[in-house]
Each structure stands twice: as structure tokens, then as C-alpha cells.
Amino acid sequence: MSDDTDGGGRGGALPRVLWKIARLLATVALTFLGLLVVTFLIGRVVPVDPVLAVVGDRAPKSVYDRVFVELGLDRPLYEQFWIYLQKVLSGDFGQSFLTKRAITEDIARVFPATLELATVAILIGTVAGIPMGVWAAVRQGRLADQVVRVLGLVGYSAPIFWLGLLGLLVFYARLHWVAGPGRVDIAFEYSITPRTGLLLLDSAMQGEWAAFRNVFSHIILPASLLGYFSMAYISRMTRSFMLNELAQEYVTTARVKGVPEWRIIWVHALRNAAVPLVTVIALSYASLLEGSVLTETVFAWPGLGQYLTNSLQNADMNAVLGSTLLIGAIFVGLNLLSDLLYTLLDPRVRRQA
């Protein structure tokens, strides 16, 4: 790279950051193009005939042939890809065979439900995971460490849909602590005017506190469940970052100076561990999208995950590919965001970029 002239010192720091960001963006653009190729190819090998899906199986041969040409299926594959690329870039993912609406419209309708669930989940996961990881690192090898380790192992090993069903069985059917499947009871469904699509926010802004309580009691179980899985990951990573920091010399120095232990842990060490933790949290936010596919099925949550599985079971390929692409794009976007944050927040990375 042309900016590798080493003598620059501090003066060269800013252009280097810019250069690194430009490179990241180029990588992301390329990856996104790859995502498109993959979804395009998946769409071509499906045994579902796209023409039949449009015209129905009673259409005469002439209609079939016309639609065949209209869909561009008579052209070579690279030309078809070029058309697909242009369409996607202009925001046209085609129409859903199931709902007869544009895919973008469908996704805009279901996405807030997933966003709300994932956001509450990541809040739970972060608020629980970081203190647990710190606690495990401070008491390394002792009981607290073992407890955190076992909780993590359960999170890595249990099928999320099974835990979801157990949760419904215990907390909904037996104990009646929470509401059952769905986002909100029908009784409250029309008392909230959708603005953001995030029901917790909407109901709170409109002062509908009864509806808010109902929405909360619906979301708390699936969100805690997803949050538990991010907690398992976040606490494990926090523990290892903290162990790393606590072994550094500045910690010894602080101890010698007589800085209280809580301050060393929570202020000195955790602040240094925070930079890689941002990356970890961004990544687990992205992986919640994956977990939401199974969780939404269990909890009849009308979000992107359920939309995807529904479309899959009905061979609605436009919808499947559209949602797959969107999830892939979010994944890439969050990866990029975490890389950028890492570059901007950590002076060491910034300098060597």
C-alpha cells in the first residue's frame, strides 16, 4: 500500500484511517456483490418453475412463452444476472407469490417486529453478560467462574427452539407469569397506532400503558431467551478480555499506588476491554437475526424470521431470496460497523492500519 511510509508518525494517522475505511468499504461492496451472485444462483437452481408460478398451470402455451420471455429466461445467464442486479439496486425484489405484494413492502411490514425483539434481547444480553464476564474473570477458577462457564455451555448446546418451548410450558402455561405467543393480545391490537412499528415505543409514546404492559409481557420471554444466548457469548468474551487486561502491568501499577480494587476492575481494566467488546456486541446483535428465525416460529412472532420460514414452506422464492439477501446485508453491515468502530476507538489499531 502506498501509505506505508513509516516515518510519518502521528501526522500520517488520519489519512491511514481514511485509507483503511475506503478499503473496508470496497471489501463490503465486493462481498455484497457476492451475496447477490449466491442468491441469484440459488434462485436459478430451484425446482420451482418461475413462469408457472406467475401464469398458473392451466395457461396456454402462448401465454407461457410470452411470460417466459418477459421474465428474461430466454437470455444467457449473465444477462439475467445483470437484470437481477439492476432490479435489486433499484430496490425491486419482485413480488411475493403468497401475499401478492412487493417484497420490499412485505419486509418493511414485518421487520420492525424482529428489530424490536432483537434490540430488547441484545440489551438483556449485554446488561447481564458483561458483569458476569467481569465477575468470572475476577474470580477465575472459583465457583463464580464455573457457574458462568456452565451457563455459557448450556447456551452453546441447547437448541433455542427447545428452550423456547420449555419457557412457554413453564412460564406461560403453568405459572402464567407471561403472555403467550404473538406480539400483543387482540384486545390491544387496535389501541396502538403504528408509527415506528416498535410496539413498546409506540404504546409508550401514546400513553397506552395497559397496552404497553401487554406488549411487554409478550416480548419478555422470547427476548430473554435470545438474550440468554447472546449473554453466553458476551460473558465468555468479556471474561477472556478481562483476564488479558488484569494481567497487564498497568493494573499492578494501579494496585501499588493503592487504587481501590473495584476501581481497577470496573474503570481501568473494563475500559480497555470495552473496545473489543463493542465488536463482540455488534456481532451477537447480527447473530440474533439467525436465532430469531427459530424463536419467531416458536413464539408465533410476526417478524422477518417467520416471514422467511413461511415463504420457504410455500416455495415463495422471491420472498425467500429477498429476506435472505436482507439478512446477509445486515450481517455485512454490522460487521463493517464493528470494524469501523474498532478502527476509530482503538488507537493501537488506528496507528498500524
Added chain:
Amino acid sequence: MSALSRREWLLSDQPGSRRQARLGQAYRTWLSFRSNWLAMVGLAIVLALVVVALFADVIAPYDPVIGGDLRTERFLPPLSEGHIFGTDDLARDIFSRIVHGSRLTLMVVVLVAVIATPIGLLVGTTAGYFGGWVDTVLMRLTDIFLAFPRLILALAFVAALGPGIENAIIAIAITSWPPYARLARAETLTIRDSDYINAARLQGASSARILWGHVTPLCLSSVVIRVTLDMAGIILTAAGLGFLGLGAQPPQPEWGAMIAAGRRFLIDQWWVATVPGTAIFIVSLGFNLLGDGLRDVLDPKARK
């Protein structure tokens, strides 16, 4: 040879032969693995899975697919006479179905490992060894696959290929190889310029021979650890596909599909859905414990 002297022969500081040195090394690894009781629990669970899968016909008291009397034997609760885990809506013995389901689980794990590991090794070692544009192209490709969440990509592939356990295995394998490729590439980069590789090259060995005979064996151990660590994830993905109705199809006794079928009766007949989930949990816990233990023993760098 008595037990004591065999042990001494294995742990000898001055092995007399290459075979003795290798066996001694393996024995030391085993000793250090054995001292980790959690890893031993994992090993026991995995071995139990293999044994149950091999002898499913002998262990299962009933047929996994054909049920009993629909009038009297439906929804028998666990610990009923003759049905330790109870029966499901078609009066089938849940214990027998779980025992037979272990074959499907083992098949998924083994086949995915057998398909994905060579792909990852091939892509990774090739990229690392040749470098340049080969490296760039292959690693970009790997990144694209890594950019999709695994279950979502597997879902899209199954949608294209059609539901069924074989297609689920192919889809999971297609989504599993990228991390192995990255790992193999990193290992290859560290040994690419070492003297013995140069020596082999100077002797006129072809690139394929160097890759296959000299590079791949050195990458194998770290990739195998990674595959073992991934097996729990593979089981969970396969179960998730089964749960969504895209993996194994009824009446196959696949655990994820069994949970999906039992979901309808969750409130009143809780055991139909929850017992197969426990099986998935125990087996993937076993693989996780085994993988952690193997990593601690074979890869001291990662220990913390």
C-alpha cells in the same frame, strides 16, 4: 510385557523407533486429556451416541415408525409400563424413536465433517500456498459465504434443493467449510516458506504433492479440533432445519422434527416435544465438552 514396563516404554525419553515416539506422544496426550474430567464426560457422551446408533435395533424395544394400539396407547406419560419416555400421538414409543434418531444425528455429523473438512483444507491450503490472486479470489469467496448467517444460508440452499435429510446435509456442509478454509490458510502461511518445503520444492516435487503430502498434514490437527468444536453447531443446525420441516421428513425419527411434531401437544402432553430436545441438548453438550478438552490438550496456545 507387564503394564508398568509398557508405560515406561511409552513414556521413554529416548524412543528407539519412530513408532515408539509416536505412540508415546499419543499416550502423553491421552494422559493429559484424561485428567480433564469434563472432557471425559464429553467423550463418554459421544461414545454412548456411537454405541446407541450402532446397536439401535437391539436397544430399542419397539419399532420407531410403526406405533402401537391407537385406542389405548396414545400419549402414555413417561415412566409408563414398557414406555420409559412415554408415547406420542401415533402411539409410538418415544424412547425407541430417540434411539433410532441417534443414527440420523450421527450420520449428519459424520457426513458434514467428511464433506466440509476436505473442501476447507483444499481451499485454505491452496490459497495460502500460492498467495497472490489465487489467495485473493479464494478468500473473497470464503468471506462471501461467511457473510451469511449459517442457518439462513442453509435454509436458502434447502429451499433450492428441496427438503429432506440428504439435502440438509449438503446445505450444512456448504455453509460449514469457510472457517476451516481460513484456519488452513493461516496455518499454511506460517509453514509455506519453511526449509523443508523449500527442500521438497528443490527436489522437484509438484505443487499438488507439496500441498497434499507436506502442508495438509500439518494443518490437519487444528482443523480437526475446529471441526469437533463445530459439531455441536452442526447438530443444532440440522435439528433446527428438522424443526422447521426442511430437514428429515416424517416419519423419520429425527429429533428436531420430533419436537416440531410434539409442539401441537405441548401444553397437555409436554413430554412429546421436550424429551427429544433433551437428547439434542445432551449430545451437543457432549461434543462441546469433547471439543473444549481436545483444544486444551492439542492446542496449548488457545488455553486460557
